[in-house]
Amino acid sequence: MTGRVWLVGAGPGDPELITVRGLDTLRRCDAVVYDRLVASQLVDEAPADALRVDREPLAQEEINGLLVRLARRGLDVVRLKGGDPFLFGRGGEEALALVEAGIAFEVVPGVSSLAAVPGAAGIPVTHRGVSSQVTIVNGHGPLDYAALAAAPGTLVAFMGLGRLSELSAGLINHGRRASTPAAVIASGTLPAQRVVVAPLGGIAAAAAELDPPALVVIGDVVSLAATLSGVLAVAA
């Protein structure tokens, strides 16, 4: 009998931020295909005799093919992905490959880094009277700086660290104030979390020593970190 596939979001990093259903599917699977950034404690939650595959060396097409082959061998497969499968998670591509192959699947959403990682640094991405709109971009994709600079509210860039000089200059050249508060959060929600806050004009220099994975947050909500981040540290 053909197995099934669960596309499961593992959350932003901290292993306790997986969902109850996600952990339940993981504990019952025959095989887990996992992203490098997923916590090893989560991969360990799969049954001891489950097949474990680090997808790191594989191209997306190869991952798609692997999921299909494992399911056709009769295995119930968890595809364990950082964050949420459908927010820069390429879950749509895997889902289409499974549809094409006639394999039944289910998507188990996860906590995206989008709000969780800024939140762990004391930054609410929306806040009454400050921001009621969020624009999310992928640092690897094409960026329309004129449109981004004109968008009100908060800007969040996934995988934006490597392009931070270009991003900040592009926004300022198209009208965003150089004094706009900005933050970079590396390894968000993990013990290794590091946060740098600086005005947009200086954020690239200030964050030069941070390493990926990192999330970039730009907008007035960042200024709330001064009040909220200290208390979060006390409570942690």
Added chain:
Amino acid sequence: MTGRVWLVGAGPGDPELITVRGLDTLRRCDAVVYDRLVASQLVDEAPADALRVDREPLAQEEINGLLVRLARRGLDVVRLKGGDPFLFGRGGEEALALVEAGIAFEVVPGVSSLAAVPGAAGIPVTHRGVSSQVTIVNGHGPLDYAALAAAPGTLVAFMGLGRLSELSAGLINHGRRASTPAAVIASGTLPAQRVVVAPLGGIAAAAAELDPPALVVIGDVVSLAATLSGVLAVAA
């Protein structure tokens, strides 16, 4: 001794989509202050002798004051919120009130409706070659239609159902094609989930019979639902 407060995201609706940490804090609390839209199965997870408060009749200022008073009585309090506390969850306001009162707190992020609800309808909010940008707005807030119409990628409106005629007309008047695929998902991730898909020009009429809570999704990614939603139903 003063108690502590956890601001916990309950997720998009389905009670199994709370995080492992969120459920753990809930099972150990002395009091739970919950939103009306949170599943009753989750409220039931609090200890039998925990104080339960439906925050529905309370204004935000009153909720803030209640959290402070309960913690000062020595109770460990879970503030259980739909979705994520920091993405249209007003968690920032509660956090500031707790800081001001000197109460230690922690934020436990949740699965936002943002990607989970479209995902449950077979719509990935990002998809390679289709959308690498997402703009999130609050249907209750001020909207800049010129900027929204110019933003590439996917537009997601929280609480947008009551304003859907204005939203679609505003976007079309500022240059979005009336044929842009659009969807409204009511009660997403719950057994009562209903999905309506139509071109932007006709979405308000098509969704006229849906009731809140509902999420509006506009953009080419919506067309993936035709392929992905059927299979999701089979696997459910």
